[in-house]
Amino acid sequence: MLIRLLKQFFQTILRNKGQVLSISITLLASILVIGFTWWYRSRLSLSVVAAETSPTLSAVTAPVSLDGLATMTIATPAANGIARQAQPHTVLPARPRFEITQYVVQAGDTVFGIAQKFDLNPQTILWGNYYTLIDDPHQLRPGQTLNILPVDGVYYQWHALDNLNKVASFFGVKPEDILDFPGNHIDKNAITDIAHPPIKDGAWIIVPGGVREMISWSGGAISRTNPAAAKIFGPGFCGQVMTGAVGTGSFIWPTIEHWVSGFDFEPAINHMAIDIAGQLGNAIYAADSGVVVYSGWNNYGYGNVIVIDHGNGWQTLYAHQSQLRAGCGQSVYKGDVIGNVGSTGNSSGPHLHFEMILNGARQNPHQFLPPP
Numbered sequence: 001m002l003i004r005l006l007k008q009f010f011q012t013i014l015r016n017k018g019q020v021l022s023i024s025i026t027l028l029a030s031i032l033v034i035g036f037t038w039w040y041r042s043r044l045s046l047s048v049v050a051a052e053t054s055p056t057l058s059a060v061t062a063p064v065s066l067d068g069l070a071t072m073t074i075a076t077p078a079a080n081g082i083a084r085q086a087q088p089h090t091v092l093p094a095r096p097r098f099e100i101t102q103y104v105v106q107a108g109d110t111v112f113g114i115a116q117k118f119d120l121n122p123q124t125i126l127w128g129n130y131y132t133l134i135d136d137p138h139q140l141r142p143g144q145t146l147n148i149l150p151v152d153g154v155y156y157q158w159h160a161l162d163n164l165n166k167v168a169s170f171f172g173v174k175p176e177d178i179l180d181f182p183g184n185h186i187d188k189n190a191i192t193d194i195a196h197p198p199i200k201d202g203a204w205i206i207v208p209g210g211v212r213e214m215i216s217w218s219g220g221a222i223s224r225t226n227p228a229a230a231k232i233f234g235p236g237f238c239g240q241v242m243t244g245a246v247g248t249g250s251f252i253w254p255t256i257e258h259w260v261s262g263f264d265f266e267p268a269i270n271h272m273a274i275d276i277a278g279q280l281g282n283a284i285y286a287a288d289s290g291v292v293v294y295s296g297w298n299n300y301g302y303g304n305v306i307v308i309d310h311g312n313g314w315q316t317l318y319a320h321q322s323q324l325r326a327g328c329g330q331s332v333y334k335g336d337v338i339g340n341v342g343s344t345g346n347s348s349g350p351h352l353h354f355e356m357i358l359n360g361a362r363q364n365p366h367q368f369l370p371p372p
């Protein structure tokens, strides 16, 4: 019975050779297609997993519009809890930007870091946010919204009586640099007098390539002949102080620690001082002999401040003190204790913000202090 069935089967195959061949080919092709699909799908899901665990990768490769880019690339690492160091490079496109971008300061941000992120000079971060940072990198706080200029320069609020020639010259640029900048949206056809272009009172304009002096709010360079001029810095100003100790011209470190814990001397971000490490309450010493010409609170974030005039062109300044131990007009000698390390004013922890001023210009303390 079985043999008969088998015989019939093979006879059928032999009779329909062509059909069998085509069925075999179809079967083989189907197996190949199913196999390939399975292999490809397994690869695809692997790459999806890889992309999900690597937000840096997805942030860089995701298609984005020019306007949303800054916000998006910044928001992505935060949303995924990835350390900011994961994106050390600039991810903005090479295409020129013309408009202001807003950026919310994250914990751990620095003026240098934000500048690098947007491919700008650090000064541009300060010059774009005068009312937020008042030229002081100590003012940077998480949660602040900063203006990010599209190019290096200054962000300036126009006043009704301004003269464009004077504004341009103040920032070291040509009037056309401001008028022609697309982000300023100035209707050039409506200009009858270049000195008074149609810019609304109170409008903010971008000054591409503009530069200006930084402002010091710490109150350095207070002379012993007129210390009352420091009244603008806060209630620590002194009255008339005429005579007293004179410096030796050489300096000692003003605390027991001899290393920088916060900002170093960085003219690019207007930190014309060094933040010396210290524990709360550590003694602060007069770096050289002189007369105290400021002793008390500073209204601009420097907390309790002492300024010593050394009578030879030099002044030294000691900020964020927890306690002041020398008063107005007092002569102090090199090494005397004048206060204690603290974190008063705009400070993120105990340290001594120390400035050295020579004939009104703040100097790099590393060049005048002994080796650490």
Ligand SMILES: [Zn+2]
Pocket: 138, 262, 263, 271, 273, 274, 275, 353, 354
């Ligand atoms: Zn400082």
